[in-house]
Amino acid sequence: MAAAGIAATRFLSSPALAQGGVTGPLVLYTSQLEPDAAQTVEAFRARHPGVTVEWIRAGTGQIMTRLRAEIAAGQPRPDVLLLADSLTFEGLRSEGRLRPSPEVQLGGTPPAQVDAARGYFATKLITTGIMHHARAPFVPKAWADLLEPRARNQVAMPSPAVSGAAAIHITALAQNPALGWSYIERLVQNGVQARGGNGPVMQAVAGAERAFGIAIDYLPIREAARGAPVRFVFPEDGVSAITEPAAILSTARNVPAAIAFLDFLLSREGQALASRQGFLPIDPEVTPPAGFPDPKSIRIMPLDAARAAAEQAEILRRFAALTGG
Numbered sequence: 001m002a003a004a005g006i007a008a009t010r011f012l013s014s015p016a017l018a019q020g021g022v023t024g025p026l027v028l029y030t031s032q033l034e035p036d037a038a039q040t041v042e043a044f045r046a047r048h049p050g051v052t053v054e055w056i057r058a059g060t061g062q063i064m065t066r067l068r069a070e071i072a073a074g075q076p077r078p079d080v081l082l083l084a085d086s087l088t089f090e091g092l093r094s095e096g097r098l099r100p101s102p103e104v105q106l107g108g109t110p111p112a113q114v115d116a117a118r119g120y121f122a123t124k125l126i127t128t129g130i131m132h133h134a135r136a137p138f139v140p141k142a143w144a145d146l147l148e149p150r151a152r153n154q155v156a157m158p159s160p161a162v163s164g165a166a167a168i169h170i171t172a173l174a175q176n177p178a179l180g181w182s183y184i185e186r187l188v189q190n191g192v193q194a195r196g197g198n199g200p201v202m203q204a205v206a207g208a209e210r211a212f213g214i215a216i217d218y219l220p221i222r223e224a225a226r227g228a229p230v231r232f233v234f235p236e237d238g239v240s241a242i243t244e245p246a247a248i249l250s251t252a253r254n255v256p257a258a259i260a261f262l263d264f265l266l267s268r269e270g271q272a273l274a275s276r277q278g279f280l281p282i283d284p285e286v287t288p289p290a291g292f293p294d295p296k297s298i299r300i301m302p303l304d305a306a307r308a309a310a311e312q313a314e315i316l317r318r319f320a321a322l323t324g325g
Contacts, residue, residue: 006058006066023050026257029067030082031060032244036277040082043273044264051257060084060164071097079252080261082123085164085242089120090309092247099248103259107266108283112300113243122243123265125280127298128169129239131202131220134229136211142237143179146187146212153191156204157214160319163197165216165242171308171315172240172301179237181318188322206230218278221291234293238301243282 030037037057045053058066060083070076076097083089092098098119106114106121113122130140137150146155158166173179195201198215205213205220206228213220217239220232246265248258264270271281275289284295308315 006056006062021048021050022254022257022260024254024257025052025054026080026254026261027078028053028055028080028082028261029063029078030055030057031063031084032057032082039273039277040265040270043269044261047264047269048257048260051254051260060088064088076249076251078249079254079258080246080248082244082246082265084126084244085168086115086120086122086245086303086305087164087168087309087312089245089247090305092249093117093119094309097250099250099252099255101248101259101262104262105266107268107271108285109266110282110284113282115245120245120247121262121266122245122282123270124244124274124282125241125295125298125300126165126244127217127234127239127241127280127300128165128214129217129235130233131205131213131215131230132233133205133208133211134231135208139231140212140233140235142235143173143183144237146192146214147183147190151190151212153193154211155187155190155192155214156201156210156212157192157194158198158201159194159196161316165198165240166194166214167312167316168242168303168308169214169240170319171312172303174315175304175307176238176301184319185322192323194319194323202230217280217292218289221289222278225291232291234298236299238299240301240303244279 034057037055041053041055045051063083067076100118102118104121140146160167160170173184174181198219201213201215202219204210217232220230224230246262252258271283271286274281275286278289280288280292280295288295
């Protein structure tokens with residue numbers, strides 16, 4: 001979900017008039033990959049042709065830097081944010097920047113993934129599990145397997161200081177009473193190497209530099225389908241997940257269009273689009289992409305997002321101290 005820079009503003013408009021639907025301009029800031037963002041906006045506008053969408057995409061950190069500058073100037077521009085992780089939205093909520101939106105239609109979102117205050121809305125699951133080389137010495141089934149002597153100095157993972165998904169993962173491990181910091185410390189003692197984002201981890205395992213990797217799901221699943229010698233495992237004791245939430249800012253200028261946009265993301269149509277883009281839909285009734293198991297078979301580790309947001313700086317500091325990073 002990172003990018004070299006903020007993509008140019010895109011305007012998607014149509015001379016067609018809305019037929020009883022929402023109208024007017026809508027401003028979207030998103031960390032979606034650029035092709036995915038374009039597809040999402042085009043599909044939304046096919047349903048609501050009276051809405052003109054201006055969208056800007058970049059990594060979540062870059063979007064937040066831009067938004068902070070706009071807030072400081074008293075001119076926040078976006079109506080809707082569609083960003084990588086819940087911690088970002090917890091921070092905005094604590095500042096009163098999110099609009100509670102009980103009007104949004106949840107579609108098939110599982111109750112466990114619904115923010116009780118309806119301040120932000122999970123749109124998909126991007127899980128972190130275990131990838132391994134096709135010739136790895138064994139196939140891990142649970143997180144504890146990475147502590148085996150056969151995995152010593154053979155595990156790579158993204159740095160939580162770089163990857164939002166990795167930060168969520170370390171936090172979920174720390175909050176998990178069956179794993180906790182004891183597991184993280186033993187993982188470090190067994191030689192886990194934190195290196196950049198998920199891409200470098202993918203390269204290390206695909207190139208047989210490491211036998212195992214802690215990584216987000218869609219990269220190894222997608223590359224395996226293209227012939228890469230990697231496999232992805234959803235550990236039986238659970239995966240962590242970021243949910244690419246969407247939210248309406250409290251300063252939104254076109255609330256009806258913003259609600260309609262979130263309704264679309266959570267609709268069967270919007271969820272099917274997420275699946276075609278290669279992501280696990282938040283709605284477990286929507287067919288997942290090729291290479292994914294039945295969503296109902298995937299165990300998600302619980303995460304107290306508000307607690308995680310409050311503790312994030314300390315968690316990153318503690319992990320860096322353990323790894324010397």
